[in-house]
Amino acid sequence: MIKLYEHPLSGNAHKVRILLGYLGIAYEGVHIDLPVQPEKAADLLRHNPLAEVPVLIDGDVVLRDSQAILVYLARKYGGETWLPSDAADQARVVQWLSFSANEIYHGPNLARVYYLFNFELDIELAKKRATRVLQILDARLASRSWLELDRPTIADVACLPYVALAGEGKVELAGYPNVVAWIDRLRSRNGFIPMPGFERPLAV
């Protein structure tokens, strides 16, 4: 059975949980305390020198990085649906994996980390980046239902958690109706696994 090193409040782990849910794949969760304390997490560190969740283990395959794990699950268990093999379509999806790893991580994710876990960081910069993320996504979703192609892909899954949790970083989603509608579309799909804090955007 697939094993996932995770924490219930990790949006990066939740990307993986969401895709596992959509794909209908059962998994065994391994709880890791956050923030990761290297002396207590030797097993995680062996698999991931970045000392982060998620890590996925599927037989011989050990992967760190939520985007890479989404690519693996999509290609291994999702056929052409979640990540097509066509060069151009695959690259279109990957654009948003980078957006998730860079802009979303350093925007809404860090703003949330500041308020939820009391990390020392430049909160004004994180909020400015989060606002820009929401502006770009709202413009992108003004004329389309999904970030790429004619269906949800791992582009949407990778971007969803920290955007849906933006309110926990005191960045309100109220001014971004296309983003809120997109979150609702993803939430209403069969197999969707919710996460604490996901209720918030819908209440605005």
Place this chain on the structure above:
Amino acid sequence: MIKLYEHPLSGNAHKVRILLGYLGIAYEGVHIDLPVQPEKAADLLRHNPLAEVPVLIDGDVVLRDSQAILVYLARKYGGETWLPSDAADQARVVQWLSFSANEIYHGPNLARVYYLFNFELDIELAKKRATRVLQILDARLASRSWLELDRPTIADVACLPYVALAGEGKVELAGYPNVVAWIDRLRSRNGFIPMPGFERPLAV
């Protein structure tokens, strides 16, 4: 002919130039002034709401984000060599695309941007992140020639430029012999396209 919106000092554009060189593909470069001034770069903005180079145009295909462009070129023109289609191997490579988009961008890239382009940013944080990047890469490359698999892939190409240019961010490569040897291996391959600043690490 493939068109690439680029700037000679952009490490992100250079990732693409390097892979085009390895693949032996000619392209037409479109010079974009940096930092991008939105009022002068309407064409770029139409293709990329993030207002960044590179952007690649290949017939009908328009892509932003250096990682996505590497995926496209590798899948379209590189067979199985630069990005395999096997789920696990593809995901292994993607781990380093995220590492490039997040850790390398916010580490050695931002340190360089601070000294080269006088951007206001937390230079101590950027240097701390750059050091961690080099530690992780040096440990990874202690027992292997390439970041994944038994050959160079777009994992190596994506990570190369800003690591090779770390000296321009006043982060010295001298203490990371495995990284320096890896840079040399990539530089010595047929078709490699150099970039201003790439000489520096080899002189340390």
